[in-house]
Amino acid sequence: MFASASRRALGSLIPPKIASPAAVSSGGTSARTQSVIDFYSKLPKGPQPAAQKATGLRGKYFEGPNASGAPILATIFILFGIGYTIDYNNVKS
Incomplete structure (x- = not known):
């Protein structure tokens, strides 16, 4: 398989780079990083609720x-x- 074809095939498996070294070291957060932080802060926390029993x-x-x-x-x-x-x-x- 060609290198470009393998890159395209694995593109959906490998998450995009959301933080560059400059953005991390500067102390500020970029808009893209902030959107990821907002997404993860809205996810439920704690253990998964028990499944309902079938009747x-x-x-x-x-x-x-x-x-x-x-x-x-x-x-x-x-x-x-x-x-x-x-x-x-x-x-x-």
Whole structure:
């Protein structure tokens, strides 16, 4: 891969340089640095809030200690049984 192509490919992964040595050593902050500081100061601080537990069928069968695929298999077998019964009765008549 060419150097310019790799630079373009990695450009989205490597953050832009927001502070130059002159801006940092002069004690002042540039407008670009100030916008980054404002952005990060608005982010929530502290631990992440606990996730809400799922309720209903999802919480009962698909999450938690009793999680299993049994309801999905039961639904497939029930639909197969209904379809087989309908097809059997249509062919019979």
